[in-house]
Amino acid sequence: MSILAIPKYLEIKEQIIDEIKGKPVNSPISSERDLAIQFDASRMTVRNSINELVEEGYLYREKNKGTFVADKKLIKKNTATEILQSYDSNDYSIIYFSFKNAEDLEFDITPFLELDEEDSRVLRIVRLNKTEGRPSSVEEVYFIKSFVSDEDVKNLRNLLNLNHLIVNGSVTQRFHPVIIPAQYANLLKLKINIPVIMIESTIRSMNGKPLVYIRAYNNPFEKTIEITS
């Protein structure tokens, strides 16, 4: 290796991505042995790059035949990552926030955040996400109070950047069909009594400890929930 901070296999991965952008679906890429020569790397290093690209849905392998460019529409997507996008675009308004006692909420949050009597206060933030200026979802975000610093409260947008929590943790999502709550129908500019999907998300650290709980009410006319695997 060299002094570079970026591993060689990630550089190779990026170069392969660039190369296949100009290639038709189902066309073969060079063989692993050829790529190893081309990139002056060992075959195992090239395989590491290709493995990740296969995992992410950019390529697929056929044993004894070769490695081929996958259809772009097969690239793996996951609803969990959609949460990130609302951060990336940063296109949202904070409607409301306050600290609450768990017992004052309309539902029992304690199982989701594994709260106990010692630690039963949460920070509740309601935000309205937009795509291209139109309201796409309302999210109720719940943080455990002891997880939130005074600094965070002053900078909620920083706190609401859940990206690093997600990439270093685990996200479980449950999908519930519900009639849109009246107060959110208004925010989302929807008629009352229409069905929407409420996504309940729990973000946990790798050791299983819950960090954040989210209820998202999605505007079905703005964003279809889609996953590819």
Next chain:
Amino acid sequence: MSILAIPKYLEIKEQIIDEIKGKPVNSPISSERDLAIQFDASRMTVRNSINELVEEGYLYREKNKGTFVADKKLIKKNTATEILQSYDSNDYSIIYFSFKNAEDLEFDITPFLELDEEDSRVLRIVRLNKTEGRPSSVEEVYFIKSFVSDEDVKNLRNLLNLNHLIVNGSVTQRFHPVIIPAQYANLLKLKINIPVIMIESTIRSMNGKPLVYIRAYNNPFEKTIEITS
């Protein structure tokens, strides 16, 4: 290697799974170097095993620290695999099936199966899935007629085994909130006018060709749709 048909890294993987079953969450497993000695394998082979277990959510790594047993509730799940379960359990009834012209359906199926004038007939099967005897979902399954053999029509349950298509292909799913259609409310023993999630799935081969299109209406009281990533 030896004469064994099963690769060593898969054997090691199974042994690691067995070992961690008795270990508490977040406890460390042996280091890769120790495991290599223990299993009489090279470290790269052990890493291959562990990589898959991490990918599947059984273990997690911490750089410079070790590899640890992950929380079982964090094991990665995907709604696509739920389709398999309805096959595995085999607990379903076929309500109806017939060949249809694409233009005779209530909606335009041609974009989903990429049909053309030459090949515009489909086999439509409606099945009622059950869990523990209770109705959990109604699925409308659409196959391209030219994809279905006479043999298949005689053995629909074999055709409806979508397992091999999914593991060798790609699944895209879209989630739609809808009011349960009246004819399905009856089948699912639901009241009319309640909201449910309709999952639209397209199974494609690796080269992107659509093979099967499915509309599933899920009974929210029997099965919560959940994914972990």
Next chain:
DNA sequence: CAGTGGTCTAGACCACGCT
């Protein structure tokens, strides 16, 4: 037959954490 991906080895150096 040559070429492919799949598996495997026995080393190596690195950055980082912990004691």
Next chain:
DNA sequence: GCGTGGTCTAGACCACTGG
């Protein structure tokens, strides 16, 4: 300073495909 996972090398043999 020792142990960890992360990266990397330069080989090797296998089963299988396709000309």
